[in-house]
Amino acid sequence: MKYYSYFLLLFLGFFSCKTEKKQEPTSSHTQKLTHYVNTFTGTDGPGNTYPGAVLPFGMVQLSPDNGLPGWDRIAGYFYPDSTIAGFSHTHLSGTGAGDMYDLLVMPINSRFTESLTPDGAYRPYSKFSHDREKASPGYYSVDLLSSGIKAELTTTQRVGFHQYTFPKDDESQIILDLGYSLNWDKPVDTKITIEDKQTIVGYRKSKGWANDQRVYFVMQFSKPFDAAQLFNQSEEVKKQTVEGTFTKIVAHYKTSEGEKIKVKVALSSASIDGARKNLEAELPHWDFEKTVEEADAVWERFLSKITIEGTEAQKELFYTNLYHVFLTPSLHSDVDGAYKGADGENHVAQGYNKYDTFSLWDTFRATHPLYTILAQKETEDMIKSFLSHYDETGLLPVWSMAGNETNMMIGYHAVPVIVDAYFKGIPMDAKKALEACVASANENGRQIDVYKKLGYVPTGEHHENWSVSKTLEYAYDDWCIAQLAEALGEKEIQKTFAERANYWKNIYDSKSTFFRPKDENGNFTSPFVAKEYTKEFCESNAWQYFWFVPHDIDGLIDTLGKERFTEKLDSMFTYYPAANDKLPIFSTGMIGQYAHGNEPSHHVAYLYNNIGKPWKTQEMVRKIINTQYSTQPNGYCGNEDCGQMSAWLVFSSMGMYPINPAEGIYSITSPYVEEASINLENGKQFKITTENQSDENQYIQSMTLNGEPYNRLTIIHKQIMEGGELHFVLGSTPTKTD
Structure with missing residues (x-):
């Protein structure tokens, strides 16, 4: 390999006089490096980034979607928008390709009555405001103004972790919408199976920029749901399993004031069994705050390089x-190495x-x-x-x-x-x-x-x-x-x-x-x-x-x-x-x-x-x-x-x-x-x-x-x-x- 040998005409000694620095003082060495990261940078203009929860090189990119298509929303989120359709688990960072957005989860309740956009595939569910929104490496939170629900997100490498704080309401719901898609992404085959009142499993297969995408999942709720409805298109299916192009599940709850319901969603490109192994290995507990702290610690280690x-x-x-x-x-492989x-x-x-x-x-x-x-x-x-x-x-x-x-x-x-x-x-x-x-x-x-x-x-x-x-x-x-x-x-x-x-x-x-x-x-x-x-x-x-x-x-x-x-x-x-x-x-x-x-x-x-x-x-x-x-x-x-x-x-x-x-x-x-x-x-x-x-x-x-x-x-x-x-x-x- 050639080594360029251009030389500077330099003074070899140091200058004896130094100019006065016109900068603000440096900060304390004790400040955590994650404190300096603004995850919203690039979410406006042509940057095409997302602000949600992710670990370094992680499989899960759990982030809010505004629910509207278009070039500015390639990563699902556009800073000038004021609506959130839900929180999906996969996103591309900074590309020109409108793909991913797998497994949209959204909590709602009876307070939501306003139709924010015409009904359709991109219908957002809530208004939000940036002054009620926070994010740091491995963590994201927002107040959903249309329902009064506080949404918080964190993640491990392969498992997305949601925490929703509800107001008192007899008609609270958590929705998983596998038919939801944006831009180039289109579902081709989706499936949801209710295993018990705290566990559902399934998959979402889709095509778009990448022609054969497969996301298998295991989803667990910290609280058993009172009832659950399965849908194929807009028709309810009264079975334990639903399969089709556009499927979703609505889990129903009666919630008390300030009640927290947590949701874990483990992913795999290979199988439902792989997703289950990922969940058991990475997130066997329900301690949301601990997971946030662990995510922050991982980021601190990487930033400290x-x-x-x-x-x-x-x-x-x-x-x-x-x-x-x-x-x-x-990351594309499971804890046991399996991958599509x-x-x-x-x-x-x-x-x-x-x-x-x-x-x-x-x-x-x-x-x-x-x-x-x-x-x-x-x-x-x-x-x-x-x-x-x-x-x-x-x-x-x-x-x-x-x-x-x-x-x-x-x-x-x-x-x-x-x-x-x-x-x-x-x-x-x-x-x-x-x-x-x-x-x-x-x-x-x-x-x-x-x-x-x-x-x-x-x-x-x-x-x-x-x-x-x-x-x-x-x-x-x-x-x-x-x-x-x-x-x-x-x-x-x-x-x-x-x-x-x-x-x-x-x-x-x-x-x-x-x-x-x-x-x-x-x-x-x-x-x-x-x-x-x-x-x-x-x-x-x-x-x-x-x-x-x-x-x-x-x-x-x-x-x-x-x-x-x-x-x-x-x-x-x-x-x-x-x-x-x-x-x-x-x-x-x-x-x-x-x-x-x-x-x-x-x-x-x-x-x-x-x-x-x-x-x-x-x-x-x-x-x-x-x-x-x-x-x-x-x-x-x-x-x-x-x-x-x-x-x-x-x-x-x-x-x-x-x-x-x-x-x-x-x-x-x-x-x-x-x-x-x-x-x-x-x-x-x-x-x-x-x-x-x-x-x-x-x-x-x-x-x-x-x-x-x-x-x-x-x-x-x-x-x-x-x-x-x-x-x-x-x-x-x-x-x-x-």
Whole structure:
């Protein structure tokens, strides 16, 4: 692997004078880190997050649904709304996919008489107000204003736990609605069986973005219900079991003032028996407060993987984003290892946790590299999950969820995740991993066959041809395979994929100095306007995809010449769209043509380091942090995307980012926080410390590593894992090298 050796022209001694910090005092070390997390961040605007109860990488995401469909409600909840239809147990975090929302539970009573929306599949049951709503990691509560019921939620890994505090009412009810669906999600087969007056079991099978979703459940009530009604569609079924597309159960109670009824809902993708085992293993008691405390403790442990010093606002921003990093992937296997596989059959994960919900087009860039530092055991299990997907389908996952392959987005980006993990020493079956990588890179679908034949993907008639983007991303993944093959002594494989790694050059147009679409005959297509959104670019334009050659930045610079490359990089951040420009989808967080709201741009600000202008990286990274992130409900400028938007913030706040996600090298910038201590799983600690940290002092004046002058603009993964201290002296004036 290449190690970039650009040097800063730095003063090697520390500055004797320090600027006065214009920041509020740091908080007490005794404050719990969960205190700084705002789970509502991203629930407004394009973030598409949810505020409910979940554990790190948990199977259950128990969260309120507003009950209304639409783009803004992809995660079930939209902050500007004022209605709640219930609390469902599965949600996607920060995606553009309207799926999940399984097992909607809702308490109501005789006080509810108002029809909030026309009757139908999305009919909300209660009004609510944000001033009567609270949430923290692993906990959510809200007062349901239409009924006077207080709803509280917490969770274990596989069991959702509800606590409802009722007013006095002879007609209190708890509803489980398996027919409820939103957006792309549609039930195809549901079943409820009453085992006794405190236990019901069943399943919900559905299709949507993922075509074959199965959620088996066991649901227990702390208090026996007085009576229960089963429904198929709107017709009552007077039996102990109901089966159909739209089924529900209504459990009836007479409640006294302040009476609490608790509900436990255990999930499984494999079977009702699996759900029962999960319930018995994880939540054998009815102590709600204890479960809340345990959930908070789990989150505190995960958030404590990095401890920072800085202002209260910086801590809130940092830990809110670190929280979102750990929401996905999702646990998919039961306590005994059983899970529904991508082949539609049940399997058993032997000796590891099976994970799913892999938004790999997003998360390979920074989220998974961050996991190799903070969550190595989980990363090992994620790689095993990839390989089990390969066993079941013959391919690595592209964008998998709920035991399905959605084939959403492009590339075969499980490859860089595997290769990065391998070179960082994460245990894996490397021979099998290479076999799986090669198989995924040689499938005949997704235009890989023509890519291999022509050396690029040609444009076509399909409205999402994405030919330029595919060529660039396939070439990068091929470079990753070549590195793994070389390390394993597979010379022929290495040679083949090293050649394919250069295919990015086949679509470069020296006249326009952009990557351009080509037809099958090798001709560039016209007309071509770099800033316009066309079908050949995946959610981007030619400006945004120009920089995606992360494995050969030096080659890209040489192709243009350093001067032209520098001019183009400057223009990336200054060439703003006109009012009538046809912008790509997800063109949010715009700074010139740079779109922080979508992933292809995420590494671009760091490229100034590669041309010896590090002060420009320092300026731009700080600008992005200050303008594109907050802890408000609209605090994300784009889809949060299963941790990628947050991982960028976490890395950049500490002063580093992986331009090439599979190289184990982090490009350096000035830290946003005063201090960050990474508490490594090997028992060591890597500290990032600063002098003169302030809003004005964003420029690196000098650095030391373990007390010795450090002049590189990169730091390697091994250096971090060995522990130590990277110290920055910051100032208000750029330290320039030209």
